[in-house]
Amino acid sequence: MKIALAGKGGTGKTTIGSLVIRSLIEKKKGPILALDADPNSNLNELLGVVVINTIGAIREDFKKSASRLASGIYKDQLIEMNIHQILVEGKNFDLLVMGRGEGPGCYCYANNLFKRYIDILQDNYDYIVMDNEAGMEHLSRRTTSDVNYLLIISDPSPKGILTASRIKDLSDEININAEKIFLIVNRVNGKLDERLKEYIEEKKLDLLGIINMDDNIYEMDISGKTIFNIPEDSLALKQVKELIEKLKL
């Protein structure tokens, strides 16, 4: 079961991704692989694990030492051999972080390697939860593909919903092979405005549910705590649990 998160900047992709992971753990589901495909990664912080290495960093090291490496080993094989240096093996989940190389430019190589690592690893896990960078780049680069559920996160604003619908349209257009695409509206104050609901229908988005503004999330964020520190009765956690029930995860 592969679940990926998408959406514009700051809508709550990483927060919801980590809430999904906590919920799965509490439902005794597993094994779980968390994937951080955001070059500006921070999923590990919410999950409370330290990342020593990323694919981007390994790639940089490799570039620097390439000339000194023994011939006979293909560079791709060599990089693949490093998979266990990169995989963070936690108690309840493992985490793979794409990261990025140094300097500007294309992340193509790290991207391709990331895809390959996912291919190698995915059979070992029942659940894969993938956090992505904001926007649509990851769709066109095809790091997000072959997922069971693509969850597009939006804030409760028309502009947010419009961006979400663009993400859905692009996903359909380039056929990323998502079995089902759902919208989640996050950081809602009270109930979802009826006019926004109509707009969501107009845009032909499938609303999976809403997540309310939750002070426990704010508290976690501001005090640098992890998703496992928020109280059991926290509203956002409960709502994410309901959403994953709906998806029959």
Ligand SMILES: Nc1ncnc2c1ncn2[C@@H]1O[C@H](COP(=O)(O)OP(=O)(O)OP(=O)(O)O)[C@@H](O)[C@H]1O
């Ligand atoms: N339901 C919520 N209630 C309160 N605060 C929230 C909620 N969801 C997310 N936040 C806060 O909103 C901010 C953005 O959340 P998050 O980092 O998860 O978004 P993101 O979509 O991953 O952002 P980016 O595009 O930068 O990766 C964070 O400060 C987070 O704590």
Ligand SMILES: [Mg+2]
């Ligand atoms: Mg994020």
